[in-house]
Amino acid sequence: MYIWATLLILLLLFSIAAKRFGSYSTLKEDPFSIRQTFSSYRVATMIITCVCILAVDFTIFPRRYAKTETYGTGWMDLGVGSFVIANSLVSRQARNISSRSALVAVEEKKKMGWCRWRKGKSCIPRSWKTAIQSASPLIILGFARLLSTTGVDYQLHVAEYGVHWNFFFTLAAISILTSIINIPTQYSGIFGSLILVGYQVCLMHGLNSYLLSNERGTDIISQNKEGFFSIFGYWGMYLVGVQLGNFLLFNYHSSATMGSNKWATIRVWILSLLLWLLTVIIDRHVERVSRRMCNLAYVTLVLAVNLQVLAIFLLSDFLPGSKTSVLEEAYNRNLLGTFLLANLLTGLVNLMVETLFASAVKALFILIAYTFSTTFIIGLLDYCGIRLKFW
Known part of the structure; x- marks a missing residue:
């Protein structure tokens, strides 16, 4: 994987250098091509995920790429984290839709009678109800997967999320928390980092031993301890991804979206290298990478890998030719x-x-x-x- 990634980067750099001295030197940049690049990255992530979730069940899939049991890194460990990052980068929060349309939403709710009004008091929206309604499809999918896998005795690894938990419940929890706790986009990265650091401190003070033990109680939280506590890691990861997406893609005052994509590419490469360095430091001196717990090292690893992949896509954006295909657009509209x-x-x-x-x-x-x-x-x-x- 490292050899192929290195060769691909060298090939792209060589092609870009050749283009500078060729007939395409006058090619104008598309100010919206960075968004197309983001779409290509998300589609590629989805295709790889879809192939791997079945390929891993066969013996031809190298075991070193399978999910790790406790600590360590594997190709399959990146799937769930990459899915969260790919969605957070282009989420409504990253586009700053929620804050810009807050007043409009309140007025609409007032007209439809969704808020309880009292004389001299402001409207208090029923955020819990709205959040659960927005996440209800994911909750339904989570229960559907639980019932279907239980009914047909499908092979499941309990240590991954727990007895009843699955990834759809994690996505639903992230959606509910993000809807209830409406954090301004410009502060989401800071808030997400505080959550990750606080969660890591709890892990180092005994929570990691509890999560990695095979003992389970009879209560619902103990039965699904991995899935329940990893929510904090995935939520912090999501919030950091929101601010990165806003900074790289939807910040209309930056050069990344107003003209040249060169600065966007440089920013992504710098962020990727810094996150790789941070991952190595945390993995060696704080706690090793663990997808099962979604600890701080795992979050920085997922961010570093995804930004590196995105940076490679941004390099390819400097080459002439079609940016997207019909098949890619079809995937992008139905991820x-x-x-x-x-x-x-x-x-x-x-x-x-x-x-x-x-x-x-x-x-x-x-x-x-x-x-x-x-x-x-x-x-x-x-x-x-x-x-x-x-x-």
Whole structure:
């Protein structure tokens, strides 16, 4: 992986240098190309995630890339964190929609009778109700996955999230917390960092031993301790990603969106290198990387990797040619739908095939058919104008 990444970066730098002395030297930059680059990065992250969640069930998938049990780093460990980062960078909070439309939302709620008014007092919106309503699709998906995996006796690793917890519940929790605690975008990074540091202090004072132990009580929190406590790590990661997205993509006073993409590329590379350095320091002197707990080292690792991938995409933006394809646009318009479809097809394959005993040729054929089916369905939905984002 490191060799291929290095070769790709060198190839891009060579191509950019050749372009400077070629016929494309007068090519004008598109002020919105950085947003297209962000879309390409999110689509690539989703495609890799969809392929890996099934590939890891076969023996041809290298075990060193599988999820780690307690501490350490693996390719599959990056999936859930990258999904959170990819969504936070272009979220409503990163676009600063919530703060700009707050007064409009209050007026609409007043007209519809959603707020209780008293003479001489301001409107107090029912934030809990609104937050749960906005996250209800994710909660429904979480329970659907729980019921389906329990009903068919699907193979699950309890130490990943807990007995009943899954990633959809984590996404729902992040959505609810972000909706209830409305943090201004310019302070979300600071608030997220404080959450991560506070959570790391708790881990170092005994919480990590509790989360890594195999003992579980009968209460719901103890049964799902990994999923419940890791919410703080993922929420802090999300808030940091919100501010990074606003700073790199939606800050209309920056050069990143008003003209040259060169400064945006430099910023992303600098942030990536600083986060890599911070990850090494935390991993060696504070606590090793642990996806299971979503500790501080894991958060900085996920941020560093995703910003590095984004930086490579930004380098490719300096090359002439088409920026996006029809297939890429189809994926981009149905990212969550793609993830749901991939999970469904992965479950069907595991129910129909003994993946651990499949030969290399059979596994490769199944993965090709699975990837083609996912792409074909998503492309067909986009062709028909169907968008699976109904919340």
